[in-house]
Amino acid sequence: MRYEYIEPLVTSTISVLDSVIQSDISKGRASLVNGNGIHGDIAIVIRVMNDSEGSFILSMETETALKVCGLMNGETFDSLTPFGIDSIAELANMIAGNATSTLTDMGFNFNVSTPHVVIKEEFRNKIPAIETFQIPLFTECGEIIINVALRTN
Amino acid sequence: MELQSIKTEKKTLRFLVADDSEFARKNIARVVAMIGGEVVAEAMNGVEAVALYFKNKPDIMLLDITMPVMSGIEVLKKIMEKDSEAKIVMVSSVGHKEMLKTALSIGAAHFITKPFKPEYAKLVITDILNKKGGDKNCDTNI
Numbered sequence: 001m002r003y004e005y006i007e008p009l010v011t012s013t014i015s016v017l018d019s020v021i022q023s024d025i026s027k028g029r030a031s032l033v034n035g036n037g038i039h040g041d042i043a044i045v046i047r048v049m050n051d052s053e054g055s056f057i058l059s060m061e062t063e064t065a066l067k068v069c070g071l072m073n074g075e076t077f078d079s080l081t082p083f084g085i086d087s088i089a090e091l092a093n094m095i096a097g098n099a100t101s102t103l104t105d106m107g108f109n110f111n112v113s114t115p116h117v118v119i120k121e122e123f124r125n126k127i128p129a130i131e132t133f134q135i136p137l138f139t140e141c142g143e144i145i146i147n148v149a150l151r152t153n
Numbered sequence: 154m155e156l157q158s159i160k161t162e163k164k165t166l167r168f169l170v171a172d173d174s175e176f177a178r179k180n181i182a183r184v185v186a187m188i189g190g191e192v193v194a195e196a197m198n199g200v201e202a203v204a205l206y207f208k209n210k211p212d213i214m215l216l217d218i219t220m221p222v223m224s225g226i227e228v229l230k231k232i233m234e235k236d237s238e239a240k241i242v243m244v245s246s247v248g249h250k251e252m253l254k255t256a257l258s259i260g261a262a263h264f265i266t267k268p269f270k271p272e273y274a275k276l277v278i279t280d281i282l283n284k285k286g287g288d289k290n291c292d293t294n295i
Contacts, residue, residue: 087176097246104249
């Protein structure tokens with residue numbers, strides 16, 4: 001994995017979260033995990049292609065997802081409705097898109113897929129088990145974890 | 154939040170919103186309403202976007218890039234080929250220089266990177282209407 005990809009992804013995540021949910025955000029300690037070490041109840045997976053192949057994943061607990069949806073839409077969510085899931089997916093889409101733009105302007109060649117949402121029970125089947133760089137972000141909604149699982153081509 | 158609206162003396166500006174995310178469409182529709190416009194149709198994919206454009210002939214189209222079935226860039230090409238006067242604003246999270254150049258060279262009127270503030274959208278739309286001679290009855294109230 002090329003670590004120069006990490007900073008734009010982290011910066012974009014913080015920037016978009018700040019803009020969309022307007023919360024105080026602090027970074028936790030980064031770690032490198034092998035295999036499928038995604039934490040949380042829900043993961044938004046965006047496939048990355050070209051210079052590197054793999055995934056950019058945002059993961060969080062359900063309670064955090066509900067609070068984020070609520071702030072994004074100005075209403076309370078008691079459960080993760082399809083619209084709530086779409087909101088979270090769009091959040092991940094904005095983050096990945098912004099990061100891709102930065103990386104492309106830096107000279108890298110990236111394309112990203114549309115996001116898809118994976119629930120905890122499906123993590124093992126739907127998220128490839130490759131080396132993953134994780135950074136937790138602490139927000140007023142709870143912990144949101146950035147997971148970067150990329151293999152350089 | 155109150156924004157002064159962009160309205161013509163005779164009509165309300167009609168918008169077509171094309172984005173595969175329901176959240177994004179609702180958010181953009183909210184912004185359109187804030188600036189005094191009306192969303193006449195919403196498209197969830199690129200093929201639908203092209204069809205709805207020619208069915209509704211909106212004043213302005215707000216078009217995402219990353220969409221299923223057909224990308225926003227392909228949609229832009231198809232519409233501009235048949236309607237060179239179309240006013241299409243790309244609204245996307247992917248806003249790197251090459252993408253901007255591509256979109257603008259095909260004929261996009263402007264490019265807005267998500268997430269965006271309503272005030273910025275209003276500035277962009279006002280700019281488009283002023284540049285292309287838009288609607289001469291348009292009162293932008295800036």
